[in-house]
Amino acid sequence: PTNQLRLSQASLALANAEHCPSTWSQMLELCNRELEQLTRTRSWRERVSRLLGPMLNGREPDLEEIAARLKLPTWTLRRKLAEEGTQFRSILNDTRRDLAMVYIRETDLAFGEIAYLLGFASAEAFQRAFKRWSGQTPGEFRRAQRQSA
Numbered sequence: 001p002t003n004q005l006r007l008s009q010a011s012l013a014l015a016n017a018e019h020c021p022s023t024w025s026q027m028l029e030l031c032n033r034e035l036e037q038l039t040r041t042r043s044w045r046e047r048v049s050r051l052l053g054p055m056l057n058g059r060e061p062d063l064e065e066i067a068a069r070l071k072l073p074t075w076t077l078r079r080k081l082a083e084e085g086t087q088f089r090s091i092l093n094d095t096r097r098d099l100a101m102v103y104i105r106e107t108d109l110a111f112g113e114i115a116y117l118l119g120f121a122s123a124e125a126f127q128r129a130f131k132r133w134s135g136q137t138p139g140e141f142r143r144a145q146r147q148s149a
Helices: 007-011 022-040 044-055 063-069 076-082 088-106 111-117 122-133 139-149
Strands: none
Touching: 007 022, 007 044, 044 063, 044 076, 044 088, 063 076, 076 088, 088 111, 088 122, 088 139, 111 122
16 A cells, blocks of 8 residues: 555645745755665665565565565565575564564563564464564563663
């Protein structure tokens, strides 16, 4: 799913009474820096991981969606990842693991909420995956992090 904003030509021609040239310049510079950082990403693994984070919210994106965002055929992305010695599923799991650890360490979100944010079908599925990744339950990990802080 994508969002769209459709405007008529007449609407586009209207002057904006709130226009501020200095703010416009600052925002344009900010966008250019962000674009530069995104395009400077060196590996396909990094590119896929950067795209996955925001897309995980409540669902599990698939390879086809990521390939479409990167404007590549699915088979090309699969081949590029294989050339780097990785697979989409591995990147998805690593991204979920890394985000899970950040959410548990830096927020008070309930584990069910974290499971949803990472696209897991249930809190139980998240807890099993987290135990596999870290050797600890999410609760044990959170307690250990708070005791060491």
